Amino acid sequence: MERGCIPGTEEAIMAEDELTQNQRKKKNYNKMKNKRRFSDEQIRLLESIFESETKLEPRKKLQLARELGLQPRQVAIWFQNRRARWKSKQIEQDYRALRANYDNLASRFESLKNEKQALMLQLQNLSELLAEPHEINKGGKGVDGSSNGGGSEAEAEAEPPPKPSFQQAAGMEDRGFLGLQMENDRDKIEHAGKKPGGDLMGMEEYGNDESPASPEKLYGFDSAGLFNSQWLNFWT
DNA sequence: CGCGCTCTACTCCTTACCTCA
């Protein structure tokens, strides 16, 4: 297929259409044999134009070709190759950005895992303490070691007070402490995943709750019920 | 309006040459 020499285009202007197919093939072969890099000046001008527009209008292409002393097709091909180079560089950059984001999230995940481990340990200790309520009551001390204040022994014997939840025992409001903590963590994660200005691949979209990679989905908890078994059991 | 055809310009992949360490 001789699509390199499209009839009716700029090449026609160059009177190449008068050549037979064989002549064109020979000419192409000679062109390849005589392939020379463009001069620094030509590259400089081409680059400066590419910076402002990566695609050329036909009129501008003809004008640029005249200015540079090149065939319009050479200018077109230079722009095509330049776009390809730009694209592969862009892909490289995007890869590096994604890699950095991934590393960031991975280390964040590790620290959250450790934090969770510590909290689980804390909960275990507290539940062990709560498993021996009489001894604590006999000593007249609360969980935190302080006196439980007024109230006669009769009162204490009449009806045992409702067992506090683990979170309350640990000094947290039912959802308050962990919930807030996790909200903060979530914010940190979302901010860590964002680059100022954003890159082409748009990492900021991962902060979007609609995204399949939203933190809720990524970390396996939903914002409506932050403290639930899903969170406690997450990736143990 | 829908369809098929042609033309043009694009992307992607490849080839062939050049340059340089």
Next chain:
DNA sequence: TCTGAGGTAAGGAGTAGAGCG
């Protein structure tokens, strides 16, 4: 001088979109 790697101009296949009958 030789050689291999990397850069780049250009060829070729495939394709999308516009124009036309």
